[in-house]
Amino acid sequence: MIVEHGTVVTLDFELRDAQGELIQEHGGEPIIYLHGSENEVFPKLQEAVDGKVVGDEVFVQLEPEDAFGDFDPELMRVEDLDSFGEELEIGMQLEEVPVEDENEPDEQATEENTGFGRVWTVTDIAEGKVVLDGNHPFAGMALRYHLKVLDIRSANEEEKAQGAAAQSLFSVAPNPGVHKLN
DSSP, X not given: OOOOTTEEEEEEEEEEETTOOEEEOTTSSOEEEETTOTTTSOHHHHHHHTTOOTTOEEEEXXXXXXXXXXXXXXGEEEEEGGGOOSOXXXXXXXXXXXXXOTTOTTSOOOHHHHOTTOEEEEEEEETTEEEEEOSOTTTTOOEEEEEEEEEXXXXXXXXXXXXXXXXXXXXXXXXXXXXXXX
C-alpha cells in the first residue's frame, strides 16, 4: 500500500531547528493522520510522504509560513500579576476563555474576536507584571523533519466523514496542563 489520499498514515519523526539542533528525537509518539486532510498535518509534510511506502524515509524543511507562522509581536501581552488568582510560573500555559459581553450575548466567541482558545505562555514575571506570549513556541522557526513511514492503512468511513484519523494526535482534546485565563 502507498501513502495516498484517504489513507491513515503513521510516521515516526525527528524534528530539528534550522541550525540542526534537536527539538524532538525519533521514538516518541508517532504522528498518525488522515492523508489529504487539511487540518491534521502540514501540507508540505503530506506532500513529502505522498506515494511513499512503509519503511521509506524523507527529509523536509518547513519555513515558518509552512509551519507555525511568523512570530507576531502583537501576540505579546503584559498583565498585572495581581489579576491572576493562582501561582504563576515561567513556562506555565494559560488558555483564554471568553468573558460574556452583556451587549452582545448571542455573538459566537471565536479566537479572532475574543482570543478564546488561544494558549498564552508565561515568559517572564517581574515587578508585579506578567509577560504572556500567544505565539506557538515554534513560531518564526524553520523546522527540519526526518520522517519514516511506519504504517499505512485505508481510512474507515467514520474517519473519512470527520476528516481525521481516529488515533490522530492532532484531534481536539482538552489539555489538562493548560490553565484557564479570563
